Amino acid sequence: MKICKSSLLRIYNYCYPFIFNGRKIFAFIACLVLVACLPALAQTATTGKESVSRQCISINDNWRFYKYDSTAKPDDLIYDVRPEVNGQTDGELADAKPTEAVIIKATQAVLKPWILPTGNDFIKDPAKRYIRPEGNPGSNFSFLQNDFHDSSWEKVNLPHDWAIKGPFMKGDEAEVGGGMGRLPSPGVAWYRKKLDIPASDTGKSIFLDVDGAMSYAMVWLNGKLVGGWPYGYSSWRVELTPFVKPGGENQLAIRLDNPPNSMRWYPGGGIYRNVWLTKTHPVHVSHWGTFITTHDVSHTSATINMEVTIDNNSKDDTPIKVVTQIFALNANGNKSGDAVATIEPLKTSIAAGKKTKVEGSVALQNPKLWGPPPTQVPNRYIAVTTLLQNNQPIDQYETRFGIRSLRFDPDSGVYVNGELIKIKGVCQHHDLGALGAAFNTRAAERQLEILKEMGCNAIRMSHNPPAPELLELTDRMGFLVMDEAFDMWVLKKNPLDFHLVFPDWHEQDLRAMVRRDRNSPSVFLWSIGNEVGEQYTGNNGAAIAKRLIDIVKEEDPHRFTTSAMNWAKPDMSLPAVLDVIGVNYQGEGIRQFPEFEGTNRIRTAPQYDAFHAKFPHKVILGAETASALSSRGIYLFPVSNEMSIPAKDGRGLDSKNRQVSSYELYSVDFGSSADKVFGSLDRHPFVAGEFVWNGWDYLGEPTPYYESRSSYTGIIDLAGFKKDRFYLYQSHWRPDLPMAHILPHWNWPDRIGEITPVHVFTSGDEAELFLNGKSLGRKKMIQYEYRLRWDDVKYEPGELKVEAYRNGKKWAEDVVKTTGEPARLEAKSNRNEILSDGKDLAFITVRVTDKNGLTVPRANNRIKFDVDGPGEIAATDNGDPTNLMPFPSYEREAFNGLALIIIRSKTGNSGLITVTAKSPGLKGTQVALKNKF
Ligand code: GAL
Numbered sequence: 001m002k003i004c005k006s007s008l009l010r011i012y013n014y015c016y017p018f019i020f021n022g023r024k025i026f027a028f029i030a031c032l033v034l035v036a037c038l039p040a041l042a043q044t045a046t047t048g049k050e051s052v053s054r055q056c057i058s059i060n061d062n063w064r065f066y067k068y069d070s071t072a073k074p075d076d077l078i079y080d081v082r083p084e085v086n087g088q089t090d091g092e093l094a095d096a097k098p099t100e101a102v103i104i105k106a107t108q109a110v111l112k113p114w115i116l117p118t119g120n121d122f123i124k125d126p127a128k129r130y131i132r133p134e135g136n137p138g139s140n141f142s143f144l145q146n147d148f149h150d151s152s153w154e155k156v157n158l159p160h161d162w163a164i165k166g167p168f169m170k171g172d173e174a175e176v177g178g179g180m181g182r183l184p185s186p187g188v189a190w191y192r193k194k195l196d197i198p199a200s201d202t203g204k205s206i207f208l209d210v211d212g213a214m215s216y217a218m219v220w221l222n223g224k225l226v227g228g229w230p231y232g233y234s235s236w237r238v239e240l241t242p243f244v245k246p247g248g249e250n251q252l253a254i255r256l257d258n259p260p261n262s263m264r265w266y267p268g269g270g271i272y273r274n275v276w277l278t279k280t281h282p283v284h285v286s287h288w289g290t291f292i293t294t295h296d297v298s299h300t301s302a303t304i305n306m307e308v309t310i311d312n313n314s315k316d317d318t319p320i321k322v323v324t325q326i327f328a329l330n331a332n333g334n335k336s337g338d339a340v341a342t343i344e345p346l347k348t349s350i351a352a353g354k355k356t357k358v359e360g361s362v363a364l365q366n367p368k369l370w371g372p373p374p375t376q377v378p379n380r381y382i383a384v385t386t387l388l389q390n391n392q393p394i395d396q397y398e399t400r401f402g403i404r405s406l407r408f409d410p411d412s413g414v415y416v417n418g419e420l421i422k423i424k425g426v427c428q429h430h431d432l433g434a435l436g437a438a439f440n441t442r443a444a445e446r447q448l449e450i451l452k453e454m455g456c457n458a459i460r461m462s463h464n465p466p467a468p469e470l471l472e473l474t475d476r477m478g479f480l481v482m483d484e485a486f487d488m489w490v491l492k493k494n495p496l497d498f499h500l501v502f503p504d505w506h507e508q509d510l511r512a513m514v515r516r517d518r519n520s521p522s523v524f525l526w527s528i529g530n531e532v533g534e535q536y537t538g539n540n541g542a543a544i545a546k547r548l549i550d551i552v553k554e555e556d557p558h559r560f561t562t563s564a565m566n567w568a569k570p571d572m573s574l575p576a577v578l579d580v581i582g583v584n585y586q587g588e589g590i591r592q593f594p595e596f597e598g599t600n601r602i603r604t605a606p607q608y609d610a611f612h613a614k615f616p617h618k619v620i621l622g623a624e625t626a627s628a629l630s631s632r633g634i635y636l637f638p639v640s641n642e643m644s645i646p647a648k649d650g651r652g653l654d655s656k657n658r659q660v661s662s663y664e665l666y667s668v669d670f671g672s673s674a675d676k677v678f679g680s681l682d683r684h685p686f687v688a689g690e691f692v693w694n695g696w697d698y699l700g701e702p703t704p705y706y707e708s709r710s711s712y713t714g715i716i717d718l719a720g721f722k723k724d725r726f727y728l729y730q731s732h733w734r735p736d737l738p739m740a741h742i743l744p745h746w747n748w749p750d751r752i753g754e755i756t757p758v759h760v761f762t763s764g765d766e767a768e769l770f771l772n773g774k775s776l777g778r779k780k781m782i783q784y785e786y787r788l789r790w791d792d793v794k795y796e797p798g799e800l801k802v803e804a805y806r807n808g809k810k811w812a813e814d815v816v817k818t819t820g821e822p823a824r825l826e827a828k829s830n831r832n833e834i835l836s837d838g839k840d841l842a843f844i845t846v847r848v849t850d851k852n853g854l855t856v857p858r859a860n861n862r863i864k865f866d867v868d869g870p871g872e873i874a875a876t877d878n879g880d881p882t883n884l885m886p887f888p889s890y891e892r893e894a895f896n897g898l899a900l901i902i903i904r905s906k907t908g909n910s911g912l913i914t915v916t917a918k919s920p921g922l923k924g925t926q927v928a929l930k931n932k933f
Pocket residue numbers: 094095264462530531566584624627668693701703713
């Protein structure tokens with residue numbers, strides 16, 4: 001028998017608690033027992049997230065996929081009937097008032113009664129749990145049969161977004177309009193995969209764990225309906241055990257059904273997150289069955305409390321011992337060193353078919369605390385919990401967590417480990433730009449890296465639970481997270497949105513989110529909803545909110561809960577039931593400009609003071625701010641003299657080309673510029689901070705241009721290129737970083753002699769601007785202003801230079817030069833090496849430059865890309881919201897000088913990946929990166 005190092009380590013780990021207890025003889029016997037059962041331990045696979053007797057196996061690869069054509073009638077295996085959709089509402093302004101649900105009656109057989117029992121573990125009241133009806137819907141349907149030939153179906157690997165390759169749908173009458181991103185996300189589709197279940201799995205509990213499938217998922221195994229989950233953003237599990245045939249191939253079939261008119265943004269379509277096959281002993285730690293909290297936290301000690309819920313799916317009552325060891329995680333998230341603490345063995349006895357909870361705690365000396373950079377370090381730990389039956393380990397479960405204290409102060413905000421951390425946050429949707437909704441860790445990490453460079457320290461998961469790996473990233477990188485469940489409750493924003501399932505599923509979805517994410521140190525606040533229609537329904541709405549808050553508190557009594565309100569005022573019912581007052585746009589005031597007087601749009605005076613006066617004991621947070629608009633590299637004249645103004649034609653908008661000026665002064669009707677929000681927060685220091693709408697541009701909701709494909713509100717464009725606003729936030733959020741940034745670019749051959757305002761964002765307090773060496777004056781930053789403006793500059797080609805000062809000393813500078821004509825392409829990859837795992841990515845920026853290497857700011861040359869070696873072009877983009885070229889295209893125009901190529905590694909082959917970019921009349925370029933094992 002080969003005993004590997006990790007097995008020896010496991011023996012040591014098992015023995016350690018007993019030795020630790022001083023019971024040496026017992027420890028010796030325990031060791032012997034463990035050595036005796038080593039062969040069993042050694043043979044278990046370690047392909048997934050966990051090990052020992054529990055296996056968590058990635059089953060992302062080699063699926064077969066079929067989607068009905070949008071004109072074909074799909075099968076009738078429907079979850080439920082839906083109301084008819086009359087009229088197009090896809091382009092409604094975000095603050096339109098949600099409306100009553102339409103009552104529907106099922107007129108045909110539906111599968112809902114078989115699906116509802118999947119959520120039973122997340123329904124508290126046993127009387128409300130569902131009983132599976134007799135029968136097996138779909139039993140005769142061909143796609144479910146083991147012998148169905150699916151070889152003509154498309155071969156796909158997960159995570160998979162069926163809609164992202166396009167094509168984009170154009171025009172006003174398009175089947176999918178701008179609101180949902182003009183991509184073919186609606187429709188019914190099937191995924192099939194054969195699972196090889198060995199005979200040795202007989203007697204195990206076997207589960208399918210789906211991190212996210214968009215949407216109305218229903219699962220069959222070997223032709224038998226197993227269960228499913230409607231909400232596309234929830235993670236969920238179905239138990240396969242009763243349907244599995246160990247000792248051969250088992251046929252899995254999953255049906256998804258994405259309704260049209262179901263979202264205010266691009267949902268994507270398909271099994272767009274990771275999928276796992278989990279095999280355990282019948283007695284095992286329940287799904288998300290651990291809950292760790294930390295108390296009395298200081299740098300010298302902390303108490304770690306842990307609850308472990310255990311399922312006994314066997315036919316016998318059993319005594320169980322639960323041992324948990326705690327290890328430090330290193331910066332990469334790997335377990336490092338010996339156990340730093342052990343929770344005393346907990347003993348319990350579990351009746352057959354029941355679950356039970358045990359609780360223990362341990363004190364840790366000199367803990368390394370988790371906290372947001374730059375002032376703190378996101379240190380983490382991992383708790384390794386082992387279940388022992390008759391002293392034999394039967395299950396092992398890992399829980400990552402951080403040790404930190406949170407305190408909410410109504411007069412200043414959120415304290416992490418005693419330090420006031422003002423929330424410098426952004427709202428983020430789930431898509432990854434040109435890669436769509438299909439989750440990719442590297443793409444998400446890149447989003448966070450660029451946000452971090454800006455000084456962002458918090459993410460609002462708007463408006464739905466994220467991929468679990470995204471929280472792993474925020475934990476590792478030290479972002480605070482507002483984890484949000486819903487965008488609507490009973491009232492609807494779109495005819496076929498989540499309101500249809502809210503009455504049946506809100507408890508299961510909400511508990512699933514909290515139970516899954518409550519060990520994540522990032523999560524500092526739960527949100528039960530965004531701008532829900534129930535804000536308008538007085539006590540009835542507040543009663544729903546109260547029910548949701550109670551659910552959250554049952555799952556996590558320690559954290560606070562909020563809801564993001566764009567309408568409810570201090571004297572209304574909803575805010576009174578919240579722990580934290582989440583204010584959307586109302587802090588700065590909504591549509592206060594005279595032009596909105598007499599219109600039927602929402603108008604609201606600034607509300608921070610009123611909320612603070614009414615709720616002096618509650619923290620107030622700018623849960624959503626700004627909704628400022630801009631297209632990267634577009635500057636329109638004349639420039640408004642205001643510091644913030646809603647955009648309209650001739651005032652920040654170019655409706656002919658569907659672009660918005662990047663002077664960063666313009667916003668949606670109900671929004672404000674970044675500067676105005678900074679001023680409002682600085683004037684109200686009791687506000688905990690803000691979540692800007694929004695960090696990265698996203699697919700769908702292309703306000704103000706419905707014909708476009710993606711938003712204009714991002715600080716960073718869809719391709720990941722920084723808009724000017726990035727530097728405005730950086731100047732304010734990273735005051736200690738010496739920086740200065742000039743706008744606009746300086747290529748205006750048609751503006752010679754015309755007024756062309758120059759604005760500067762800097763972390764300095766003063767700056768001097770020079771045009772071709774001549775000073776245009778030195779200006780000082782004024783209180784409640786966040787940029788320096790030279791609004792009367794007359795354009796002449798040449799060089800603009802700014803020298804910024806702080807406390808009278810030179811602090812930073814920036815230079816912008818008039819460039820020559822486009823002459824060549826230059827390409828730079830954000831990484832020189834990627835892993836050959838078929839998932840890792842490199843992001844290559846291609847610039848159109850003049851002969852001196854300066855980016856030509858208005859260049860829109862058409863570029864052709866190619867790749868050679870063990871990599872492929874996953875997608876290309878340029879960040880232009882109007883660009884309807886499909887993302888997989890190998891050809892694309894530069895948008896204001898820039899284009900992006902996303903390279904994905906190919907599995908198994910190491911070697912050089914060479915990427916070329918060519919454009920007629922320009923010198924081409926090539927960039928090489930390594931694909932490594
Ligand atoms: C907000 C809404 C966001 C987004 C934004 C666009 O009111 O909460 O989801 O729609 O408007 O400006």
